[in-house]
Amino acid sequence: MSQEPDPERLKALESKLAKHRKIDVAKPDRDNFAQGEMAWRMVIELVSGLGIGFGIGYTIDVLAGTLPIFMVVFTLLGLIAGVRVMMRTAAELNTQTEAAKASEEEGK
Template identity: 50%
Template structure:
């Protein structure tokens, strides 16, 4: 079993050894080469994310429209309407994801990169 530190000096020595170990590990850990917040992602993951965003928007729109049609008895008017609204929402979210690709970390969206 490990011994507990006997005094404050032991604690200070342990703390300095721990910070030295953390510094050495930080130097040995490879740094990501990506500039943007999502640039480290694999392209396939981004493609699947965008597909899922569109399908989710269409599915939610279909569900809301189908439920309202069933509630009001207006089959299939609201289902078609909300299907298109869900598609538009999915496209909007997908475009926002695509805009994240070029964003630099720490800068708010819409700021110029040359500042």
């Protein structure tokens, strides 16, 4: 029971472990997730614009007693604001993509 471990077997085991450690597991591509994140960001911006516009319009209508005039107007303004923010986000994404392509071409 008090035998010393065989050094040759230990070396063989270490080499097997080292070989298995070198095998890389394929990591998910971060770019695929970035596109999805950007799409959800745009959807949230649009829905937020609509919701905020609706809330402001409905509140003004309730306080002024003019249902649904301001609700419709501010919902449309919220839609316009949401679309503008989405377009700004799309331009930002386009700029990032072009910068990445330029850096790749420069690195070649």
